[in-house]
Amino acid sequence: MASANFVLLIGNLTADPEVRNAGGSSVSDLRLAVNDRYKNKAGEQIETTCFVDVTVWGQQAENCGKYLRKGSPVLVEGRLQYDQWEGKDGTKRSKLRVQAARVQFLGGRRDETTPAGDGGEAHAPPSAQPTAPTVEAQNNDDPPPPF
Numbered sequence: 001m002a003s004a005n006f007v008l009l010i011g012n013l014t015a016d017p018e019v020r021n022a023g024g025s026s027v028s029d030l031r032l033a034v035n036d037r038y039k040n041k042a043g044e045q046i047e048t049t050c051f052v053d054v055t056v057w058g059q060q061a062e063n064c065g066k067y068l069r070k071g072s073p074v075l076v077e078g079r080l081q082y083d084q085w086e087g088k089d090g091t092k093r094s095k096l097r098v099q100a101a102r103v104q105f106l107g108g109r110r111d112e113t114t115p116a117g118d119g120g121e122a123h124a125p126p127s128a129q130p131t132a133p134t135v136e137a138q139n140n141d142d143p144p145p146p147f
Contacts, residue, residue, distance in 0.1 A: 005079040007098050009034055009052060010106070013072045017056075019065035028061035030054040030068075030103075032076065053097040054078070060103050073106040 011034035019028045032052045040046050054076050056064050068074065078100040087093045 007076070007078050007080055009054075009076045009098065011035070011052070011074065011076075013068055013070055013074065014051065016070050017061075017064045017068050019061050025058055026061040026065075028056045028064050030056060030064065030074075030076075030100075032074070053095065054100050054103075055081075055097055056100045056103055060100065064103055067105060075104040075106055076100050077102040077104075 009032060011032040014031040014033050017028045017030050019026050021027075030053070032054055034050045034052060036048045036050065038046055076098060078098045081097050081099045082094065083097065084092065084094045
């Protein structure tokens with residue numbers, strides 16, 4: 001039987017990420033708001049919001065804590081994980097969350113002088129931003145790729 005567990009979400013953080021240490025590795029729990037807009041049968045514009053818990057590990061967790069703030073737009077790739085536990089009152093509890101494989105920061109570059117808590121997107125200062133590798137122009141005589 002074939003199976004797949006892949007999640008792709010784009011949304012905004014509902015709070016500043018907090019990074020903690022768990023077993024020698026950095027971990028951050030993000031809460032993502034994902035909006036959905038559609039028209040109902042009456043033609044009215046409806047907007048719903050789905051709140052998703054995302055767990056990020058390692059260097060990505062540290063980068064999220066350093067560069068992201070409440071309201072920051074992000075793209076998250078990962079997998080669903082179903083957690084079960086027993087609450088303090090003895091009731092069985094469960095939660096569906098996303099284990100992030102990759103968190104991509106979206107939005108434009110933020111000015112270094114702008115405070116990170118202003119609601120704007122938070123990104124690394126230009127000196128800390130890695131430069132994207134340049135791609136040389138293809139020769140027009142080359143055949144197109146087979147896909």
